[in-house]
Structure formats: C-alpha cells, structure tokens
Amino acid sequence: MSENVNDPGLNALEAGLQALTPRAPGLNRDALMFRAGQASAQRRWVWPLAAAASTLLAVGLGVFLALRQEPGPRVVTVYVQTPESSPSEKPLDVAPGKWAAGLPRYSRLVEDVWSHGLNGLPPEPNSAPDKPAKLEDLLRSL
Amino acid sequence: MGPDDLGRLVDLHAAALVLYARQWCAAAEDVVQEAFVKVASQRPPPDNPLGWLYRVVRNGALAVARSERRRRHHERGVAARVPAWFEPTEGIGLDAETATVALQTLPGDQREVVVAHLWGGLTFEQIGQLVGTSASTAHRRYLAALAALRERLHLPCPKT
Numbered sequence: 001m002s003e004n005v006n007d008p009g010l011n012a013l014e015a016g017l018q019a020l021t022p023r024a025p026g027l028n029r030d031a032l033m034f035r036a037g038q039a040s041a042q043r044r045w046v047w048p049l050a051a052a053a054s055t056l057l058a059v060g061l062g063v064f065l066a067l068r069q070e071p072g073p074r075v076v077t078v079y080v081q082t083p084e085s086s087p088s089e090k091p092l093d094v095a096p097g098k099w100a101a102g103l104p105r106y107s108r109l110v111e112d113v114w115s116h117g118l119n120g121l122p123p124e125p126n127s128a129p130d131k132p133a134k135l136e137d138l139l140r141s142l
Numbered sequence: 143m144g145p146d147d148l149g150r151l152v153d154l155h156a157a158a159l160v161l162y163a164r165q166w167c168a169a170a171e172d173v174v175q176e177a178f179v180k181v182a183s184q185r186p187p188p189d190n191p192l193g194w195l196y197r198v199v200r201n202g203a204l205a206v207a208r209s210e211r212r213r214r215h216h217e218r219g220v221a222a223r224v225p226a227w228f229e230p231t232e233g234i235g236l237d238a239e240t241a242t243v244a245l246q247t248l249p250g251d252q253r254e255v256v257v258a259h260l261w262g263g264l265t266f267e268q269i270g271q272l273v274g275t276s277a278s279t280a281h282r283r284y285l286a287a288l289a290a291l292r293e294r295l296h297l298p299c300p301k302t
Contacts, residue, residue, distance in 0.1 A: 009292060010288045013291060014288060017241060017256075017260050017291070020228040020236060020261075021229040022228060023226060023228055023229055025171055029153075033145060033149060039183035040182045040183045
C-alpha cells in the first residue's frame, strides 16, 4: 500500500506535524536499564525446585531407613550333590623324582661337552647306519 | 535482549511510546517503563521488538486509563490539565499546544493511527496489526484524521 498522501495540503500538514518533537519522557534511563537488567536476570525456578525436591527425597529416605524395622539374619542351608570323579579325571603323578631321573643332568652334560667337545654328547637313540646297504647284501637277504 | 539493544530502543522510541501512551492515560511514563522491563525479560526476545512494545504499551495504557477513570468522578476539564504532548516550538508553522489540543479532540481510533505513524514510525501494516484492523482501514483513518486536523487547525485548503 502506498503510504503517500496525494493531497498537497495534507502533505504540508503531515510535514508540519512531523516537525513537532514529542515531549521528552520523564523516564530515568539508568533506573530503567537497572530494572530491565534485574528482570532479565531473575532466577528461574527450575533448579531451585529440583534441588528442593532432591533434598526432600533424601531426607525422606533417611527417615525411612532410620525408622525401618531391621529383620534378623536369615540362615539358609543348601545341599549340593557333587558327582563322583571318574578314573580318567585322576590327577597325573608329577612327582619330580620320577621324570627327572631318566634325564641326564644338565650340569654333567655341560661338563662333558666342555671337556670332550661334541663327542661328549650322549649317542642318539636312533642313529643312522654308518654305511648304506649294498645291493648284493639286499639280494642275499631275500 | 542485550543491554545495547535495549538502550537503543529506549533512546530511539521512548519519547514516541510515551506520546502514544499519553493518548489514554496520565501515567504514560510508568506504562512505557514497564513495557521496556518486560521486553528485556522476554525469552526469546520478540521478533519485532518495536511492534511488541507498542502492543504492550497500548494494553498497559488502556488498563491504566480504566483504573484512572474509576478514580475520577469528573472528566470535564481533564484534557486541559494534561501536559503538552510536544516540546515548545518556535519557527515552525504549528504551535505545539494547538497541535496537542487538536490531536486530543480527534476520535481515539484516528488519533492512535496518526501518533503511531507520524511519531512512532510504524507502517500502516504494523498499525493494522497493532489495532486489529487491516492496513487499508488504518490508512483511511489516517487520512480522515489529517483532514479533521486541517479543519481544526484552520489551515486553508490548497487550490487545485
């Protein structure tokens, strides 16, 4: 919508009126800003209410615990049947004398190696034959 | 709303808002101050703070006017005791007191539109929203008010 006034006379009146300055308001600007600041910083009631509610709850629970009738200790006997152990589940005999006796002692072995070199080592149980079998010996064995 | 924005609103619009509230009540400054305090505490701040302020001032001024009327048992001569609405002027075609009296004799709905548009700087759309009419109705009231003021101020009609 056009906000112009087409009548020249009304235009002049409009301009004359607009030239009038509204009387300065009797507002105390500083006091107004102070009050506005107070109003904008007013405490919200959410957190105080939450704190009061939790405090009341804690006090109520404390009173409840203090006044509660404590029941005596309850003894319950439970019988548990254990299955008999099978032979396969017997523990292995791991007495140190039995398995350690068949092995060369480490310190003796070290001494033999130091004094005789590799010849000091005990012979291997399944050592290979010194000579390969000849064909004639194999045929003779048939 | 931050203090800077609020201070700017006060500096720019307090005088016009007080003039707007003076149409209805004598305690215009109190009404405007309350409106500024209210706008500062709005969460979130209004989208159009100026329009919001005018609406709050209007509602507050009308409420105060009702209570003032209840207190008064005589209404004659009230207009004569109302302080001047404008600063005294010299060298301008219109006298401040004469303009004040002429404005006070206008019908309330017309005067409201003139004050809101000329000194408040509101558009006719905003005024329509403020007073609950259409923009064209506000514009018609404005033109009618200017024509009535021209008669009351004895200004000559221009020759066409």
